[in-house]
Amino acid sequence: MKGTLKFITPFALIGMLGCSEDPEGPLLSELYGEFNLIAGLEVSSDAVDFCSGESVFFTAEFSKSTDWELRIQGLSSGSEKIISGKSRRLDATNTSWNGSTTDFPLFRSEQVEITLYVPEDTLYMKDTVSIDVPKCDEGFVMLDFESGENPLWDEFVQSGGQMTFNVDDVDTAAQGQYYYDMAGEVDWDWLIGYLYVPAASFSDSVLQGGNTLPLSGDPNNVYVNFLLNSPVGITNGLLLIRINEDEDLDGTFNAANEDQYSIEINNVDPGWNLYSFRYSELAALFNGQPTNAAGNDLHEPDKIHQVEFLFLANPSSGYSRLLMDYVVFTEGGPLNP
């Protein structure tokens, strides 16, 4: 017997050195155990200035890993941000919020209400936080309509019925308080009206001495972003955006020998919708069909001279309407509202 033990013992010791007895993997109690709330919803800060780079996060703890959803709602704007996940703890790693939105409009300086929902237990918890300054998006904000109409804009409205081409705040804006309302019925022409925004409508301090928009020259890096909202039941509207380049930088755009790139948007859903396009992917259009650009056929965002918004509808389709807000050029990626 002693001999057997002498035989076995060294082998048992050598092989099992360092063998851990800690459970492998996530704890089953956290995956399948009974659900209990261990710590309720708390906000890391009562007030936050998103524009200065601050963020806020939310904490809570459960007895097991579970699906949860945080719904953050602007009490004034109606904006909504949804953060969801599956975990046992809510903390800075999975609930950090930088003021961005999931559903438009964008958040304003306002009070927001946070609701934590756990479907497994039909658990709701609420808290609030104050946005001192909303998120500032990096990029060139071309139009947000917060200062009304600029006299340097070129606006044309057909003499049809129920014509509206103005800055308004009757409905909820996508950003801030105001948006641009385009509406009317023109039964002899596709064009209902247009708004031309020249670079010259911006101050010299914005243009930094030039007569083009203050953008970089890399078309792969520049994005055009804007928000559109089509009222419920109206589906016949078509927005044509034309971007004119002043290739020779002579202060004018010549359609015969300079590039114009276009975007056509139709079938806009009700509610605010974000559209983003990489500048290098824009095409020159003729009657809605791609064609060769008239100029050097180079996408040169640093030479954008004027942006034209034309609201169109089939003349036989009757009344049409489209709301537009927050036209922004971003660099490095599309707008992340």
Place this chain on the structure above:
Amino acid sequence: MKKLSYTLFAAMIVAQLSAQDGRNLWLSSYSRGLIYNDEMKTDGVPDTVTAARTQSGHALVDLGLHVQPNPNLEVMGMIRVRNDFGGFWGSGVTFDLRQLWVRGVIADIIRFQLGDIDYRMSPYTFRNEDEWILGGTSTVSQTSLDMLRYDIFQNDQETWRQQGLAMDFGFQFKKVLDEVNFSLFTTRTNSADFGGSDRLYGGGMMDLQVAKEWHLLYHYANLFDIPETSADPVQLNNPVQSIGLKWSRSLRKYELFANAEAGRSRLEWKGDEDAPVLEGGFSDVEAGLYHRASRLKASIGWRAVGANFRSPGAQTKRIRFERSPNAYQRYTNDQVLRPFSTYDLLRDGTLYNTQLEAGLMTFDPRYGNALPYGTATPNRSGVNARVDWQTEDGVLDLGVRWTSLDDIAGQGTDELRNFQLIQGNASLHLGTYFGWERDLDLDLTLSSENTTRDGKAYEQSDLNNQLIDVALEWEFFEHLSLLAEWRSYTSKGNDLYAVRDLYTQVTDFQEVQFDGQEQLIGGGMQYRFNQKIAAQLFYQSFDWSDPLSGYQAYRWSNWQFNFIMTL
């Protein structure tokens, strides 16, 4: 094609000549021809999309040319010529180089083999262990299983077919030590041509014999990547080493023996800062005896394998459970992928693995939950016992193996799972009992595997896998036998399957629940021209169902004719 035919023909002539004049050139060969006629029918809603009947078959010849240019050197090249039925000869024929090796003895000291090599070491370092669910098959099932095992170089010796170099040499001593033998190998498991770095598997063993009764063993194996053979900055490194001791003593009435092995492994991904370094170990001891008078052999052992023990040479599985079967791959009117069954495992070579894998491969708890990675399955400790007995007149052979294991580290809980695996087989040679000249053999195999875990409701496991096989073989006329088999495989119960990440660490658990029932009934005739040549006509009917799986039950029947010749 024509050139090759001439070459083969010439080789055959040379072989005949060599037999006549003793020159060192000869041929070895294996050939077979088979015709399968399959039919599948689903239970319940008729499957009107899948072709219910399929016919297939092929003839193939493996022709090995052995050349011995001098007494210490032999070269072998084997060519496979295969023709799938459906085209005429010459159309659909494939030629493959199946084997190529050189072996010999250098300076009468070092034996070597270069090219294809079959290699194995201990069950914890380098061993291609069989899956117990394929045990106990009768000739009716074993024939097709043997064919695919032959095709992919799997065998009862549990070697891995590798490509590389192996060499053996030894020394004998007059004092203290009796002899020391070395065996070394290096093989290539992954070429950088197919992505990733060149990966080699190398190592060896030393056997130090002392006083005839004692062997001190050392094993080393390492699966590792060669840096800078690809753009991949991460290199795997997985060394495993063990020491072992073997003792045996022959007494007048008994033979006594004891074995022990213990070792460690380390698995790391060099260049990957996020990767863990896994270190684990194992211990295995066994003692037993053989009683000459009663022909009773018994042994009992204990082993523990750490949760982080990783040994690719020992833990790589034979079966690739993530694959889908070839035959009737999609079925039902929805053309869903058919889950594979034990019947597919008896026929389909594409479900098997032919190369060592790093880490832990996927397994299916329905088909082996206690030891999915063989003896070296990590995170197991417990005892095992074995008894084998044969009657003096050779009428009855009995064998029983029992393994009782527990988790070492709980899987997501402190509650440990217990695994009970009992395997029994009995062979009754009635022809011998009645004194007949011809064989009448009845074989019974019973294997049962239970997984249980107590605890709270979400911790509880209770999974039972069971195999029963009854086989009859009766040589009722000279060389002509009647064969019959009934085989049942069931898997019922539930467990939590550990989901692992790229680094083989458990990240989640998947609830699995089975109510699987598989039944194979087969029979047929076999005519043996001699021990190496046989013609067979079999019929098999296989039923599969698992109401909990969501898959439609089916019946798969098969007629097959086989002609097999090994020379």
